Each structure stands twice: as structure tokens, then as C-alpha cells.
Amino acid sequence: MTTLSIIKADTGGFVGHSAVHPDMLATAQDWLRTAIGDRLLLDGKVASCGDDISLIMIHEHGPDSENIHEFAWNTFRATTQVAKRLGLYGAGQDLLSDAFSGNLRGLGPGYAELEFTERPSEPVICFLADKTEPGAWNLPLYKMFADPFNTPGLVIDEKMHAGFCFEVYDLYEEKRINFDCPAELYDLLMFIGAPARYVVHAVESKTLSEQGAATSTQRLSLIAGKYVGKDDPVLIVRCQSGLPAVGEVLEPFSFAYTVAGAMRGSHHAPFMPVSVEHAHPSRFDGPPRVVALGFQVHDGTLLGPRDLFADPAFDRARDQANTAMDYLRRHGPFEPHRLPLEDLEYTTMRALEKRIAERWQPMADAAAVSLATEPTSATTV
Numbered sequence: 001m002t003t004l005s006i007i008k009a010d011t012g013g014f015v016g017h018s019a020v021h022p023d024m025l026a027t028a029q030d031w032l033r034t035a036i037g038d039r040l041l042l043d044g045k046v047a048s049c050g051d052d053i054s055l056i057m058i059h060e061h062g063p064d065s066e067n068i069h070e071f072a073w074n075t076f077r078a079t080t081q082v083a084k085r086l087g088l089y090g091a092g093q094d095l096l097s098d099a100f101s102g103n104l105r106g107l108g109p110g111y112a113e114l115e116f117t118e119r120p121s122e123p124v125i126c127f128l129a130d131k132t133e134p135g136a137w138n139l140p141l142y143k144m145f146a147d148p149f150n151t152p153g154l155v156i157d158e159k160m161h162a163g164f165c166f167e168v169y170d171l172y173e174e175k176r177i178n179f180d181c182p183a184e185l186y187d188l189l190m191f192i193g194a195p196a197r198y199v200v201h202a203v204e205s206k207t208l209s210e211q212g213a214a215t216s217t218q219r220l221s222l223i224a225g226k227y228v229g230k231d232d233p234v235l236i237v238r239c240q241s242g243l244p245a246v247g248e249v250l251e252p253f254s255f256a257y258t259v260a261g262a263m264r265g266s267h268h269a270p271f272m273p274v275s276v277e278h279a280h281p282s283r284f285d286g287p288p289r290v291v292a293l294g295f296q297v298h299d300g301t302l303l304g305p306r307d308l309f310a311d312p313a314f315d316r317a318r319d320q321a322n323t324a325m326d327y328l329r330r331h332g333p334f335e336p337h338r339l340p341l342e343d344l345e346y347t348t349m350r351a352l353e354k355r356i357a358e359r360w361q362p363m364a365d366a367a368a369v370s371l372a373t374e375p376t377s378a379t380t381v
């Protein structure tokens with residue numbers, strides 16, 4: 001069995017939160033090269049989106065492997081050292097502990113891992129996002145694996161016609177559930193339509209009993225007990241031969257749907273599909289970006305990447321994202337541009353509530369005061 005792991009972390013931004021410094025990428029590249037030489041990894045690539053470094057790795061250690069996670073942890077410690085040396089912004093911000101223990105769960109870095117037996121042809125797409133959260137994948141995963149208006153294969157491909165099973169996590173209560181689709185489509189949507197709390201973790205083909213998709217589902221805010229940065233998510237999707245075709249997997253991103261993230265992780269903004277060259281959000285720390293790196297996995301090597309959103313067919317989605325961004329920005333500090341109070345990454349509310357607590361009066365008394373001062377014989381004109 002082969003495992004594809006994407007492990008990612010923000011260990012420092014250049015400039016501000018907009019990108020990763022080339023020296024940090026070079027350091028991560030050196031570590032990957034060594035790990036391939038030591039046969040820890042079969043193959044690996046370094047990629048980035050915004051201020052996050054992703055290690056895309058092929059190996060035979062299975063998901064949640066201590067060896068692989070510790071390797072990623074040490075690599076991110078090394079990129080943190082580079083960020084500190086250069087005075088980059090938020091150096092080491094996603095490394096929440098001083099020590100590694102067993103695996104990365106709860107330590108800060110995000111990861112998506114998918115184990116499979118390599119098919120004769122194994123096309124996979126690695127999606128990397130910046131300035132948003134794991135629930136951002138709910139809408140496109142629904143479209144890829146459950147919506148025949150997006151994926152005609154659900155209707156006309158015998159290997160897809162029976163549908164897919166969605167595994168959903170409740171990030172607040174740390175529990176999970178499976179939905180059998182299409183039979184339970186409406187049940188599924190009731191939950192994943194609330195992406196701040198319910199996140200699709202994996203999708204499996206009912207016909208092939210093969211996993212088609214895996215997401216990163218960690219939320220830094222909940223891990224750390226306080227917000228220390230939106231957990232920019234990654235997603236792996238396997239394609240073709242009973243799974244959605246490459247074009248069916250990319251099609252949902254032709255619509256710049258709205259996600260939570262952007263400036264201070266505290267705003268709704270459109271999700272913009274971009275080429276690697278344009279994966280550096282600088283306007284209002286946004287709009288949130290997504291890149292799609294296509295690989296053929298062959299004999300344990302990663303052929304690629306193909307920069308799949310470097311295609312004029314996504315220009316209209318980018319235009320739509322810019323139009324939607326202008327529209328939402330004009331709301332300034334008002335919802336729905338600003339996130340609801342409970343989802344804000346930064347808030348002054350607790351301090352404010354404390355400071356002005358005694359100035360709040362019961363509304364009933366306020367009404368009595370105002371009625372008492374009104375002239376009794378007033379007429380309305």
C-alpha cells in the first residue's frame with residue numbers, strides 16, 4: 001500500500017502573511033531530499049500557497065505514521081529557524097508545542113493523508129488553500145462526488161452510479177458520522193452546509209470500496225484553546241476510473257463561492273482559484289486562494305505537478321471573485337462580511353463587555369423612562 005501525505009504549516013510569512021520566503025522553501029526542499037535519500041520517503045515535493053508550506057510525500061508508512069509526522073515536524077522547526085533568522089512575520093506560528101510526541105495531532109500543522117493500492121494509472125490532485133478553513137472543501141466535495149449537474153459520471157459511469165459515502169467530522173464535539181449518498185444527500189447537506197462546524201473528512205466509492213478524497217480537518221482555534229491563525233486546509237482527490245474525472249474534480253472551482261477567512265481570519269470572502277504564480281493573497285489578506293497541483297503517481301513517484309488552475313477557463317471565476325470581494329468589502333465591519341461573533345479569530349468583545357458592563361440597563365426600565373418623559377397630549381402628524 002502507498003500513502004500520499006500532505007503535511008502543512010505556516011512557519012513565517014514574507015511579507016506579512018502573503019507568501020513564503022524562498023530560503024524557507026529551499027530548506028524544506030533539502031530536508032525532503034535527505035528523507036528520500038534515507039528511504040523514509042519514496043518521493044516528495046515542496047509546495048506553497050500564501051504563507052503556508054506544504055510537504056507532499058509518497059511513502060509506505062501508512063497514515064498517522066510517527067516517522068513521517070516527526071520528519072515533517074523537524075522540517076518545520078528548520079524552516080522556523082530560517083524565518084527567525086530573517087525576522088519574517090509570525091515565525092513558527094503553527095508550531096504550538098516545544099516537543100514532538102507520537103504524531104502531529106494537536107501540535108499545530110495540518111495534514112491530509114490517503115492510503116491506496118496504486119492503480120496502473122493514478123491521477124491525483126492536491127489542493128492547497130490559504131486564508132480560509134477546512135470547511136472550505138465541503139461545497140466542492142459535494143459537487144464532485146454527489147452532484148450530477150457537476151459530475152455526469154454519477155449518471156453515466158457504471159462504477160460511479162451507486163454513489164459515494166461521506167465521512168463528516170463535528171469539530172466542536174469531536175465526533176464523526178458516515179452519510180450514504182445519494183440516499184442521504186439531504187441529511188448530509190443539513191450538516192456540511194454549516195462548514196465552520198461540520199467538515200467532510202473523507203469520501204469513499206461504494207462500488208470500488210476505494211477512498212477518493214481526504215481533507216485536513218484540524219482547527220487551530222480549538223486545538224490551542226484560542227485563535228492563533230486560521231487553519232489553512234489541504235485536500236487530496238484521486239481521479240478517474242470509477243472516481244470523478246480530473247475535469248469533474250476541478251469544475252466546482254469555476255464558481256467563486258464564499259468562505260470564511262481573509263483579513264485576520266475574520267471575514268467572509270470569495271474563494272479564488274489561481275495558478276501557483278498568483279497564490280500570494282495581498283488585497284485585504286485575500287481573497288482566499290486555492291491552487292490545484294496535479295500529479296500522476298507512478299511506481300511510488302510523483303510525476304508533476306501540473307498547475308491546473310493556470311488555465312484561462314478559470315478567468316471568469318477569478319473575475320467573479322474580484323467582483324464579489326468589492327461587494328463584500330463595502331460592508332466594512334458589518335456582517336455578513338465580518339464573521340458572526342462566535343467565529344471571529346480576533347475579538348475585543350470580551351474586554352469590551354467587561355469594561356462597559358455596568359452601563360447596560362434592562363430594556364423595560366429604559367422604556368418606562370422614555371414613556372414618562374413624553375407629552376401625554378401629543379398628536380401624531
Ligand SMILES: [Mg+2]
Pocket residue numbers: 010050051052130131232
Ligand atoms: Mg496561511
